[in-house]
Amino acid sequence: MKLQNFIKAGLKTQISLLALFSKRKAGNKAFNIFCTPFGKTTYAATAVLQSAEALQMTCNGMLLRGYRWNKGAPEKLLIAHGFRSHTQRFEHLIPHLIERNYEIVAFDAPAHGLSAGKRINAIDYTKAISLITSRYGPFDVYVAHSFGGLAVVLSVVAEQAQNENKKIVLFAPATNAQTLATTFLKAMAITDPSTQKHFYNNVTRLSNGKNLDWFSIERCLPDLRSPVLWIQDQSDQIIPAAEALTISDLRYPNIEFLFTEDLGHSGIYRDAAVLNKVYAFLDS
Template sequence: MDLVVTAAGATVRGVAAVSPRWGATLAMPLFGSVAKPRPVRPDDEATMWRARRRTVRIAGVDRRGVDVDTYEWGGGARTVLLSHGWNSRASQFTPLIRELVAHGYRVVAFDAPAHGSSAGRRTYLVDWLDVFAALQQRYGAFDAMIGHSFGGLATLVGVAGGTDAARVITIAAPADADLLLSQFQGMLGYSDAVSARMRERFATRYFPGQPDPFAWLSSVRRPLPAEVPLLVIHDEGDRIVPYAEAGRIMSANAGGRLLATTGHGHNRILVADAVLDAVLEHLEVPSAARTSPASPGVRTATVLPAAAAGELISASVAA
């Protein structure tokens, strides 16, 4: 994979030396490309086999239509929607699915286009939003939406844009699409001139008619409705999405609660007991956050006042 990225970066940079616009034209299809789906891990297979499987059809980034695989567990009256990250799949939530079902929730998840078992080769955040809309039509209002990484950003954007969810939880989520474009530039190593053309093409390709799509794709510039309780979970050592992104999300969502972990990174955080406990607790909190006893590698945070937005106020520190 590194060799592929290196070769792609060299090609884009070579073309961009002649024309930054041509370089951006060449780089743009790569931005929405997804690696070959990872298989379901053996430990997750039993949970996935028990799911009630269906599909929803959405337009897809190419607007040609794509079928998305959906999964449902449990039969409770309260529905929780799970939104996986880039290059992942619904099965990444298996430990959380088991916990939620055991506590009486109906759990819904999906494999985004080009992910997991779903069709397609390319995708972007617009597909996550279309899936949210299709599942909202099927199930009605969600009691909660939980998103990991890219799926966390999609969740924030979706609820800020009108998806009906009583509570939101993000895990290792970026604060806006700008970070994703910056990371893509760093990966391919193209110039700022190409980056500027990329932003133009990105806006035109994915959000035609939007005067400023980067404001629309930002949890900082476009926060959640004030009545929606938010829990932000992030590991301080995350090497994929920097921990500072959690502070940016919190800075714009006064009254949110931040749970900082250590030693779990970007993906292992999904199976941490303290994280699962915090998620279940948040589902029962209508507004103000409560603190829980700390577990190893976890720092819990109280509700942050506006004056302290973006700063972690430690309620307890693991020994």
């Protein structure tokens, strides 16, 4: 049995046993697991990272670590990684972005990479993006993957009503937090309505009354006027293509979709042909 399957089986057992005594505690435990990036990885300082200015800031009492390249360039760009990822996985973009004369900023999200913390949710990541923007922006371009894509869109729409002059590249963005939660609850075999209710109560408590559907890219689209390049692989097992296809059918004029095959969730931001499309979008 793979280690991740062993951990998953153990956590399922914990929740089911806890539910025998308290549905509230079981729901809270499930929510904490949902927000925990198990297998958090650190990384060595590569030549690209060593060439950057080291940055740090505090968000919700947690120290976040980041990088800045090409300070003082005429346009600023922010990179936002996904769940269980970190900045170093996007360092191959840096030389190409410097060639295009961007000032580039990237941070490890809370509970990821070299940043502090044990858990993250859409509220925390969106707040982090907003704080990074207020301190090191404003940004002309955002490049985001997966969970980072959801946080970027939520932040831009909430904080920047006049966003038509931004450019956003979304690699397989998490389109809807509700879908993530539904998938998680199914995977953890949490079917009891009372346990699910207490799971969702954490969202309304932390977000001042909002439900998970509020944390949705589709909800934001009428207020998102930025040119967007949305890249989605049709074989992605982490973020299925169905929601991207549905949004594509809405034909928002500011969103260009690029659907790929057999690149998966992470290969999508490493493929040379895809990246050439990204650079052409940025150059346009």
